[in-house]
Amino acid sequence: MxxxxxxxxxxxxxxxxxxxxxxxxxxxxxxxxxxxxxxxxxxxxxxxxxxxxxxxxxxxxxxxxxxxxxxxxxxxxxxxxxxxxxxxxxxxxxxxxxxxxxxxxxxxxxxxxxxxxxxxxxxxxxxxxxxxxxxxxxxxxxxxxxxxxxxxxxxxxxxxxxxxxxxxxxxxxxxxxxxxxxxxTENVWAELLDMRKRFEPKAEEFARKYGLAPYTMFIGSGALWGETILFSMCILEEMQWKRTRYITSHDFFHGTLELLEPGVPVVLFKGEDECRALDNRVEAFLRSGKTGDEDYLIIDTAEYAIPGLDDDFRVIVSPWILSSLVTDRMAAYYETVTKHNLKYRRYYHQFDY
Amino acid sequence: MxxxxxxxxxxxxxxxxxxxxxxxxxxxxxxxxxxxxxxxxxxxxxxxxxxxxxxxxxxxxxxxxxxxxxxxxxxxxxxxxxxxxxxxxxxxxxxxxxxxxxxxxxxxxxxxxxxxxxxxxxxxxxxxxxxxxxxxxxxxxxxxxxxxxxxxxxxxxxxxxxxxxxxxxxxxxxxxxxxxxxxxTENVWAELLDMRKRFEPKAEEFARKYGLAPYTMFIGSGALWGETILFSMCILEEMQWKRTRYITSHDFFHGTLELLEPGVPVVLFKGEDECRALDNRVEAFLRSGKTGDEDYLIIDTAEYAIPGLDDDFRVIVSPWILSSLVTDRMAAYYETVTKHNLKYRRYYHQFDY
The missing domain is CATH 3.40.50.10490 (Glucose-6-phosphate isomerase like protein; domain 1)
Structure with missing residues (x-):
């Protein structure tokens, strides 16, 4: 560290x-x-x-x-x-x-x-x-x-x-x-801080390149699927008014894949559970070159080690890692690019409905 | 009839x-x-x-x-x-x-x-x-x-x-x-045919107005939620390469609503089960004028009577009705506007992945 x-x-x-x-x-x-x-x-x-x-x-x-x-x-x-x-x-x-x-x-x-x-x-x-x-x-x-x-x-x-x-x-x-x-996990917070530091340049690069894109796709599965929705909907939709598409690694192949074309940013969140096999299939498709879409980012929680942590616990902490990287860091850099304050809302909490 | x-x-x-x-x-x-x-x-x-x-x-x-x-x-x-x-x-x-x-x-x-x-x-x-x-x-x-x-x-x-x-x-x-x-329900097919006829002008009007929109939102719940996904993903994404956002009537209020602005077409599918109360809340929001978004369409299966059908069975046939109207008719009119053949795919069934 x-x-x-x-x-x-x-x-x-x-x-x-x-x-x-x-x-x-x-x-x-x-x-x-x-x-x-x-x-x-x-x-x-x-x-x-x-x-x-x-x-x-x-x-x-x-x-x-x-x-x-x-x-x-x-x-x-x-x-x-x-x-x-x-x-x-x-x-x-x-x-x-x-x-x-x-x-x-x-x-x-x-x-x-x-x-x-x-x-x-x-x-x-x-x-x-x-x-x-x-x-x-x-x-x-x-x-x-x-x-x-x-x-x-x-x-x-x-x-x-x-x-x-x-x-x-x-x-x-x-x-x-x-x-x-x-x-x-008592001191996992220091590790999650360190991961933020490592991810900082990636978050900045992605947000600069794609923060103004009209439509961005997020793919995840297993223990990361909830966080995939959360980042897409609660951060980018609600707090940044960005149009997003979130889809599971398994259902991606049954419709949504047809939306891939050059210029559509795609982010795949790779997890560490049984569903990783499904993420791998998406990754292979993205890397195949068949879509002509080079604008993809793969965030693999497995690349973020936590020394001394049992392998069995990786699946549990994988959403904590993803949340640190995207719901926190990626969101912060989106804000700098979109100039859209994360706290601002059109409707939510603005009046009763 | x-x-x-x-x-x-x-x-x-x-x-x-x-x-x-x-x-x-x-x-x-x-x-x-x-x-x-x-x-x-x-x-x-x-x-x-x-x-x-x-x-x-x-x-x-x-x-x-x-x-x-x-x-x-x-x-x-x-x-x-x-x-x-x-x-x-x-x-x-x-x-x-x-x-x-x-x-x-x-x-x-x-x-x-x-x-x-x-x-x-x-x-x-x-x-x-x-x-x-x-x-x-x-x-x-x-x-x-x-x-x-x-x-x-x-x-x-x-x-x-x-x-x-x-x-x-x-x-x-x-x-x-x-x-x-x-x-x-033995002869429900004649009724579903009749509903198609009644819906034909609406399908044409919506497709003409919004078939080329860059992004369209579909909202549903309860017995209609599966059909909401199906139309958005399998028809519009897969077969028309249209960017869509499907969201439940209940989670709409927790992020996605912020995307509403003038020019974003929104379609609410109103059903006939307990979740209709949730659909009603969305409808009231759309009709409130607070979003400035006038481009919404409400498709309410309850407006399509089936003479002689028990009230208890309405919830069962509501997805059949919605499917007849949108997955069949709306899709057909989208095709005429987008000039994008419903059978054409970029990737699906085109090669192994």
Whole structure:
């Protein structure tokens, strides 16, 4: 790490990030304690509930819990707005819900949380305890999001959610290395800082070349698919008003590939799970020269080592890595090129609808 | 219907379509027989497996089986390419798989079907019996797709899949009106023909106005969500090389709405299930005038009556209606405006990848 230590990260508070990381580790312990409480009480199914970005973020945990969980574990990713009108036939009083809201006010989540409380379903929220959603779930069921600034928000949100879900697995006998995982990731934040430094020139180059492109494609799969949506939709669409197309590595070949032509920027996020085989197929297609489209970038989380981390844990941290590189760094450089402030919105939070 | 009876449908063989409809009803009986066989033998879970368009088409059946099914029914929509690398922890020798392939050769489905056979999992395919996938599942497990031409392909595919899934529900005591449903939809094809005639001017008007737009948004939910993807991806992307953005009515408000601005065509597909409340919210936003975007079209399946059809069955036929209007008619008019033959591909089926 030595050589990159002094490198700046644009518009990024490195000390603040490391302090947030420490706070995340503490908050993670609370998440594991909540999981212990749930495991002690028993449960029939786990529901991960979000909207937009929080739905995207929880998707990796759904993936991980299905990957590492036993056959009898039921875990469902649900969208709060959809659940508000449809419900879910597998939800009972013995179920448990984990949700999140950075603003603490997300109307669809607030509505759902109030209903869940009436139904007597245990509900936990990663949000501000003082916000309406925090108030609705109650202080003992609320965990403050660790990040005080946006930059590390996603991967620290992943960390917290994973502490809950993986601990639940551990208590079922499914993820025996939970303690080792916590131990080995305690200082992961310094590594994620270092990856940011390494990625800085790539982020700048890509944003300069393609930040003004009218349409950009993002491809991902497996544990990275939620983050692929999050970056495309919550960052580039919502915060940059860029037209994007996100597509899974497997469905890319069933329609979307026809959109490739010279001048269409394509970014493939390569992960480290079973679905890497599907990413490889996309990569081979992009590299084949058959599309005439030379404007592709491949971001492979496997190129970002974390010394001392078990191979088994790579799949878990792969979305944290991707989030650090794109949802944080790529977004920052898009802003410098588009001159479009990431905080500006046309409609969202501007008026009721 | 009298007034519209003599109206032409552009590039559409009306007699051929009605003949296909009759064949679909016959094929539907076979699907129900297969469901009876499965119900007699027993099963632990139902897997609906596709890729691209077939995955999209089976999504409505997943929705319906969850909607009408009992709490213990397990039904999973899986993507063949993803299943090939990941498997599914709930699949056993007692499971049953329904898949489809119009070409009969889809490589990912063929690979999956061969594996399923080795695993001893009962697998049924809506495909050509003489194709590789038909051969792999065996003649007794294969149902020929009813449509001889593309125009009615989707809704007849929906019909066949529904005959299987709804019959399975019926045998569990969940969809008691199965026989009535079959009876009342026997002549639905004439109604779907009539709807095409009514929609013809709208399809032409929209395609003329927006067929050359650089980017078009499609919004849907519930039972119509699969068809929303199918039209956007399989028709407009694959067959017309148009840039599209499809988004659910619920997640639209979490990013994608920021893309609305004057000149961006938006199409909202309004359905007839619980999620209509979510569609209504989008409609109100579009009509609010706050976006300055006047270029929206609302296609509401509820405006297309089917005399004599039970209200309970509307949700089932809503994707058939939407498919008739857009995947068939809108596509036909796009072709006349873009001058881009629907059959032409850059890459798909052009070479191996």
């Amino acid at each position: 030595q050589e990159t230590e002094k490198i700046e990260i644009m518009n990024f508070d490195q000390e603040g990030y490391l302090a947030d990381g420490k706070a995340a580790v503490e908050a993670g312990k609370k998440m594991a304690q909540i999981a212990d409480r749930v495991a002690d009480e028993g449960y029939d199914a786990v529901f991960l509930m979000g909207v937009g970005g929080t739905w995207d973020e929880l998707m990796q945990l759904e993936y991980l819990m299905n990957k590492f969980g036993d056959k009898d574990l039921e875990v469902y990713l649900i969208h709060a707005a959809e659940w508000n009108v449809m419900g879910h036939k597998r939800m009972t009083e013995r179920s448990v819900v984990l949700t999140a809201s950075e603003s603490g006010t997300t109307p669809e989540v607030l509505e759902a949380v109030k209903k869940l409380k009436q139904m007597g379903v245990r509900t936990f929220a990663m949000t501000k305890p003082e916000g309406p959603i925090g108030q609705a779930v109650g202080a003992e069921n609320c965990i403050r999001m660790a990040s005080n600034h946006g930059a590390g928000g996603c991967e620290m949100g992943y960390y917290l959610a994973d502490c809950f879900g993986l601990r639940l697995l551990n208590r079922r006998g499914c993820f025996p290395k939970f303690d080792l995982f916590i131990e080995q | 009298q007034e519209t009876e003599k109206i032409e449908i552009m590039n559409f063989d009306q007699e051929g379509y009605l003949a296909d409809g009759k064949a679909a009803v016959e094929a539907g009986k076979k699907m129900a027989q297969i469901a009876d066989r499965v119900a007699d033998e027993g099963y632990d879970a139902v897997f609906l497996m596709g890729v691209g368009g077939t995955w999209d088409e089976l999504m409505q059946l997943e929705y319906l089986m969850n909607k009408f099914g009992d709490k213990d029914l397990e039904v999973y929509l899986i993507h063949a390419a993803e299943w090939n690398v990941m498997g599914h922890k709930r699949m056993t020798e007692r499971s049953v798989v329904l898949t489809a392939s119009e070409s009969g050769t889809t490589p990912e489905v063929l690979e999956a079907v061969k594996k399923l056979k080795q695993m001893g999992v009962r697998t049924f395919a809506m495909t050509k019996p003489e194709g590789p996938i038909g051969q792999a599942v065996g003649a007794e497990n294969c149902i020929r797709m009813a449509s001889n031409h593309g125009a009615g392909g989707c809704e007849m595919g929906y019909y066949l899949a529904d005959c299987f899934g709804l019959r399975l529900l019926n045998r569990r005591g969940c969809f008691p009106k199965f026989d009535l449903f079959i009876e009342q």
